[in-house]
Amino acid sequence: MTKTRLVRLWLVLGSVFMILLIIVYWDSVGAARFYLRTAWSRPRASEPRPSPGQQEGKEFASDVDEFLDKLLRASRKQSALSGRRVEQPSPLASSKPVLSAMEESVRGYDWSTRGAPQNPDPDGRQAKRRSVLREFCTNTSFMFPAKERSFDDIPNYELNHLIVDDRHGVIYCYVPKVACTNWKRIMIVLSESLLDQGAPYRDPLDIPREYVHNSSTHLTFNKFWRRYGRFSRHLMKIKLKKYTKFLFVRDPFVRLISAFRSKFELENEEFYRKFAVPMLRMYSNHTSLPASVSEAFSAGLKVSFTNFIQYLLDPHTEKLAPFNEHWRQAHRLCHPCQIDYDFVGKLETLDQDAAQLLQLLRVDKLLRFPPSYRNRTASSWEEDWFAQIPLAWRQQLYKLYEADFVLFGYPKPENLLRD
Template identity: 80%
Template sequence: MTKTRLFRLWLALGSMFMILLIIVYWDNVGTAHFYLHTSFSRAHTPEPLPSAGQGAARASASDVDEFLEKLLSVTAAAAGVKPEDALPGKKREPPPPRPPPASSRPAPGSQEESVRGYDWSSPDAQQGPDPGGRQAERRGVLRDFCANASFVFPAKERSFDDIPNYELNHLIVDDRHGVIYCYVPKVACTNWKRVMIVLSESLLDRGAPYRDPLDIPREFVHNSSTHLTFNKFWRRYGKFSRHLMKVKLQKYTKFLFVRDPFVRLISAFRSKFELENEEFYRKFAVPMLRAYANLTSPPSSVSEAFGAGLRVSFAHFVQYLLDPRTETLAPFNEHWRQVHRLCHPCQIEYDFVGKLETLDQDAAQLLRLLKVDRLLRFPPSYRNRTARSWEEDWFAKIPLAWRQQLYKLYEADFVLFGYPKPESLLRD
């Protein structure tokens, strides 16, 4: 019996050693055969999405996942352990919630849509592969400033390995098409998440994957269990998680969408504090009212506060952002956290940088680049009416010193993504 156990242990150790050797080989040679189509590898025409009458969605594991599963099954069988326990931290992800069959497409004219500024008109976005070299210019600006030693901001110099897992939760992975999307709240992320769900087939409606992004209910779009994100890799792959992240970052097409940083702040304030949002009222508005409006006992609910005419002002919001005590309690909420802190553009070389200001054109171009433009289209135009021309009105009552401090707080986003410095707001 002892000899049998020693033999099993020896076999398991040998198998794990072989896994490491093969992964090194896979990284250097084998990944050339991935089913991917990035801007740096040969395109592969994706299979059409199944029709609504077909059965459950096909498994979305990548070649890497299948490769590891097979090797781990052999290793686990030899060692006498369960396959799911072969890697440290390996856990099965719970299935995403099953949404109701009814469509959740927002009703035009509703209060929420009015404040959020949606425009569901159909866009006419016809353009060439890269009009005027727009993508080359945006990526060039990003690359140059990341390499510029004189341009410094917090965490710029750290490596990808230095980024903790919890800061990688905005990187959504679609293994079926070889796509990684870093979502930025207040930059059309709801509809881009819908697109990622359709592509990855990660959510089913009555046994079949969604085909129309707008049919996916909003509450399920933002449910974290719906998406495979980098911060979940540790539970799935254990010690191999960082290596597999790097393989996918090297081979997959990576994209993000950004917008003017000050306009994004205005948009976040409008949607989270001008609407009756109980969660944001309790978590953020109540402390702001206490600290900056001198209210010792703000109403306990947002409906009571709105009924009494008590609301957080934009000036209170700016004070909160500038207050050095704010981030001693917790990092900025994702709706106003800087893009470079969400997506790490100096550690991750993005293949496509879209902007909300050119959303229709950029969305059409990106879907062609991913070779999925025949499978779906970006939902009819999400044009948030919070325009850059609003900045002077919104900042009119904000002291000059605060505006200058706020610019310094978001300067890296302005510079990295090519947004001009708002000079008129930063001088008398």
């Protein structure tokens, strides 16, 4: 009996050791060498050959469904031999100290994105923006909620804005009202996550808007847990180290004006029922409101910009639910103090930044960023829009969005914050 138990123990320990070796190998080297097919990626046989402007042989790991499946089968096989039943690969969690020690031996690996251009920041603009971010993320005198938490402390549902393209090694954090529709289109083309009559889209503008904002179209970090379980955070960190990460931001007050214009000045059934009706009841004393937005607009019942600011400043608002993504602070969507972004674009310099980013990603030969929307909300409109907002409210609103102003290098709007 004792001999049998020893044999089983050795088999279990052997399986654990093999799995840990596989994980560490994939973590340090394998992710840059294996291309694993998933529901979001097409077989390699159908991929176009790299153009002369692209790096030959540039391949990033796709999602590790196949890898994890093999790992799970190996674990079950070893456990079956030892007479034990295993439902899921548990060695990663149960042997965390051992794994951490083994990872120490591969820290010398170059995690940077391979094949980056020799001079990806010719005017030094990106260096300055990233420097400002790092400075205030490490400055203990500048604090805001959730600043000091680690990446592991971020709830899974707060990672839903991080879109992953495994084909080119890109992670994009989208901020609504900052050209995110067209950047999502770019990500769809790059990842080939959406097909048109059996073929992936090649022109971003060909992708219908309703598909662009459908969450099922994109692979986002918050979906990792459902697919990979306890492996999810580990895989996120690998991709964050290896992939090129970018986001685009905008003057926070101008972004609020843009959000108000698109969601409350235009007929939007969803936003009318979910947000406009409560605002009109609470801040305009309307007790009986039409059931549809078209009826409300016909009756002249619209949320005012003042109502919108009241809603944002009301302490009860976020007690009920977090801010909607269209007016939630950019740092709460993208976590720039926990994620070291390689590129920080701004809507104010969209054309230049978009061209520079596509060159950095080495995809400028494949596609171009769609032309900018002409009726864009301008910074010069701020004084007119805030003219009816009391000074005390403006000052409170600035405090609410101060972290976005500071982290992304936007000047404090002094003209709006004084008499």
